[in-house]
Every structure is written in structure tokens, then in C-alpha cells.
Amino acid sequence: DAKTTQPNSMESNEEEPVHLPCNHSTISGTDYIHWYRQLPSQGPEYVIHGLTSNVNNRMASLAIAEDRKSSTLILHRATLRDAAVYYCILRENSGGSNYKLTFGKGTLLTVNP
Amino acid sequence: EAQVTQNPRYLITVTGKKLTVTCSQNMNHEYMSWYRQDPGLGLRQIYYSMNVEVTDKGDVPEGYKVSRKEKRNFPLILESPSPNQTSLYFCASSLLGRAQEKLFFGSGTQLSVL
Numbered sequence: 490d491a492k493t494t495q496p497n498s499m500e501s502n503e504e505e506p507v508h509l510p511c512n513h514s515t516i517s518g519t520d521y522i523h524w525y526r527q528l529p530s531q532g533p534e535y536v537i538h539g540l541t542s543n544v545n546n547r548m549a550s551l552a553i554a555e556d557r558k559s560s561t562l563i564l565h566r567a568t569l570r571d572a573a574v575y576y577c578i579l580r581e582n583s584g585g586s587n588y589k590l591t592f593g594k595g596t597l598l599t600v601n602p
Numbered sequence: 603e604a605q606v607t608q609n610p611r612y613l614i615t616v617t618g619k620k621l622t623v624t625c626s627q628n629m630n631h632e633y634m635s636w637y638r639q640d641p642g643l644g645l646r647q648i649y650y651s652m653n654v655e656v657t658d659k660g661d662v663p664e665g666y667k668v669s670r671k672e673k674r675n676f677p678l679i680l681e682s683p684s685p686n687q688t689s690l691y692f693c694a695s696s697l698l699g700r701a702q703e704k705l706f707f708g709s710g711t712q713l714s715v716l
Contacts, residue, residue, distance in 0.1 A: 519701075520701070521701045521702050523704070530710075531709060531710070532606075532692050532694075532707030532708050532709050532710050533645070533692070533694075533705070533707045534707065535704035535705060535706070538702065538704065540702070576644070576645075580702075581701060582700070582701035582702070588633065588635075588650050588652060588658065588699045589647060589650070589660060589661070590635065590637075590647055590650075590705070591644075591645075591646070591647065591661065592637075592644045592645035592646075593644050594642065594643075594644045595644065
């Protein structure tokens with residue numbers, strides 16, 4: 490699997506935007522970029538995914554660099570409930586490789602009141 | 603409500619005593635998989651299944667077995683648990699397992715092997 494690199498931790502203040510970066514310099518042309526988050530004592534939860542274009546949904550926005558070697562998850566107004574570990578992962582879109590999935594250590598987001 | 607259900611939530615057992623962790627999904631998903639989560643190591647895939655009677659190894663399959671006799675169920679079997687299998691386990695599913703699909707995760711099973 491292509492690897493991703495994320496900061497170990499980030500801090501934000503409530504009501505402010507948060508930009509969570511992810512580097513994936515070995516991404517291939519057909520890999521999808523996915524973001525999941527894991528709240529304390531819960532299973533990972535899907536946040537957003539994209540291939541080439543920026544994506545928006547009710548939870549967040551995903552900004553993908555033009556060369557696709559990096560992406561940024563944007564939480565427009567952080568709340569205390571957004572405090573979680575955020576995982577950026579690549580899903581290969583080729584043969585049986587898409588069935589295998591590897592999560593890294595993610596970024597621990599702390600939101601201050 | 604669409605969900606992935608794991609049981610039990612917590613399990614304490616002793617070395618060598620066979621156990622099964624159940625996983626069930628109500629979304630008619632073909633793809634299901636198991637992960638373990640250990641401090642500092644993220645989530646690692648144990649086994650996955652593309653459909654009924656079709657399973658394959660993930661990154662850390664040693665010491666585990668799975669079966670997929672029905673589409674909705676994907677139990678994880680530890681025939682002779684050892685202390686190094688103490689971990690937090692998650693089951694997940696998606697429609698067909700394609701790269702553009704999102705995964706749905708269960709709430710986890712915390713296993714302690716003494």
C-alpha cells in the first residue's frame with residue numbers, strides 16, 4: 490500500500506477552522522484518498538474521500554493538491570465533538586489490492602473550548 | 603439503522619481457550635474485514651472477505667481464523683489465544699470493497715488474554 494504521513498497531533502480552538510494535512514508522495518494515479526476519524530472508545534467513522542477534485546460534504550471538505558501528493562482535510566468550524574484521531578489513508582483501485590487496507594497512526598486533534 | 607454489530611464489547615479469557623468474536627452487518631454488504639488496533643501501531647488488517655465463502659489474509663493473520671458462511675456474518679475465531687493477541691478489534695464492511703466506497707465500522711471488541 491502507498492503510505493501516508495500525518496502530524497502526530499494538532500490543536501485547535503472551538504469555532505475555528507482546522508486544516509489537517511496529509512502527505513502521500515507515492516500515490517498512484519488511481520488511488521483514492523480517504524479520511525476517517527476515531528472518537529474515543531468508538532470505531533473509526535468515515536469522513537470524506539476523493540480522487541482528484543476537491544470534495545465537500547456535511548462533515549468536512551477535502552482539498553487535494555494538483556499533483557495529488559498531498560491533501561488537506563478541512564473542518565470549517567471545530568467543535569468539541571470533533572476531538573478525535575484523524576486517519577488519512579489511500580485505497581488502491583487495482584485488482585485485489587483495493588481489498589487490503591492499512592491505517593497509519595493518524596493525527597490526534599485536540600479542540601480547546 | 604444501518605450498522606455493523608460486534609459482540610462481545612469486552613472479553614477476558616485465558617491462554618489457549620478458544621473464542622469467537624461475532625460481527626454482523628445489516629446493509630447487505632459483500633465486503634467485510636477485521637482489524638486489530640494496538641497503541642502506537644494504528645489499525646492493522648487481519649482478514650477480509652469479498653463475498654460468501656471467499657476470504658483472504660490481511661497483514662497480520664497469524665493466530666486467527668475467519669469464516670463467511672452467510673453474507674451478513676463474519677466471525678473472527680481465535681482457536682488458541684495468546685497474550686500477544688490482547689488488543690482492540692474492529693469489524694468493518696462496505697458494499698463491494700471497491701476503493702471509492704466508504705467503510706462502516708463496528709464499535710469494537712476489547713480482548714484481554716491472560
